[in-house]
Amino acid sequence: GAGVSQTPSNKVTEKGKYVELRCDPISGHTALYWYRQSLGQGPEFLIYFQGTGAADDSGLPNDRFFAVRPEGSVSTLKIQRTERGDSAVYLCASSLGRGSGGDTQYFGPGTRLTVL
Amino acid sequence: QKEVEQNSGPLSVPEGAIASLNCTYSDRGSQSFFWYRQYSGKSPELIMSIYSNGDKEDGRFTAQLNKASQYVSLLIRDSQPSDSATYLCAVYNFNKFYFGSGTKLNVKP
Numbered sequence: 001g002a003g004v005s006q007t008p009s010n011k012v013t014e015k016g017k018y019v020e021l022r023c024d025p026i027s028g029h030t031a032l033y034w035y036r037q038s039l040g041q042g043p044e045f046l047i048y049f050q051g052t053g054a055a056d057d058s059g060l061p062n063d064r065f066f067a068v069r070p071e072g073s074v075s076t077l078k079i080q081r082t083e084r085g086d087s088a089v090y091l092c093a094s095s096l097g098r099g100s101g102g103d104t105q106y107f108g109p110g111t112r113l114t115v116l
Numbered sequence: 117q118k119e120v121e122q123n124s125g126p127l128s129v130p131e132g133a134i135a136s137l138n139c140t141y142s143d144r145g146s147q148s149f150f151w152y153r154q155y156s157g158k159s160p161e162l163i164m165s166i167y168s169n170g171d172k173e174d175g176r177f178t179a180q181l182n183k184a185s186q187y188v189s190l191l192i193r194d195s196q197p198s199d200s201a202t203y204l205c206a207v208y209n210f211n212k213f214y215f216g217s218g219t220k221l222n223v224k225p
Contacts, residue, residue, distance in 0.1 A: 033213070042204050042215030043160065056211040091159055105213065107159035
């Protein structure tokens with residue numbers, strides 16, 4: 001079916017506001033990753049889900065960031081009390097999640113977050 | 117020290133030449149290695165994966181892995197202007213993918 005989708009494609013918010021970013025992975029993919037990419041940098045790992053559970057959330061920068069994947073499909077990244085430094089492109093990727101070797105990730109188009 | 121290091125470039129090559137992109141990584145326990153291409157304003161797309169020492173060829177692309185030297189490279193033969201993009205090296209280690217900052221490649225017609 002379709003690839004990974006992310007909404008919104010762009011989000012402009014004011015400092016201190018709350019935002020939610022959504023990721024809809026490829027059907028059947030059990031592994032889902034969130035990344036943050038700043039200009040001129042590679043994607044920075046935030047969190048990894050295997051099914052419904054967060055298998056590794058060590059990349060979340062602080063407790064303002066939280067992500068859920070309640071039914072093992074769609075995931076939402078939530079950012080509280082946004083700061084200007086949170087401005088970046090937030091990328092979601094999914095993969096089959098078959099094993100420990102790191103199988104192919106398919107990236108969504110990203111959400112560009114701008115905090116004014 | 118960053119997990120994955122790449123020269124930011126830009127690397128400029130003429131059309132038809134071989135482009136050589138390099139990457140080093142810090143964790144000897146790293147398990148899998150990937151090269152992604154990212155066009156400006158777009159998301160990364162996988163070009164090659166490599167899991168064991170040696171060379172792996174796919175069309176015009178060859179990935180090379182040397183675990184003893186903690187070094188991964190990507191060769192692009194017969195470079196085309198459409199290959200102009202940023203190339204990201206990624207290393208997989210215990211549930212996480214670590215990305216380098218990317219090397220910008222310019223292929224001049």
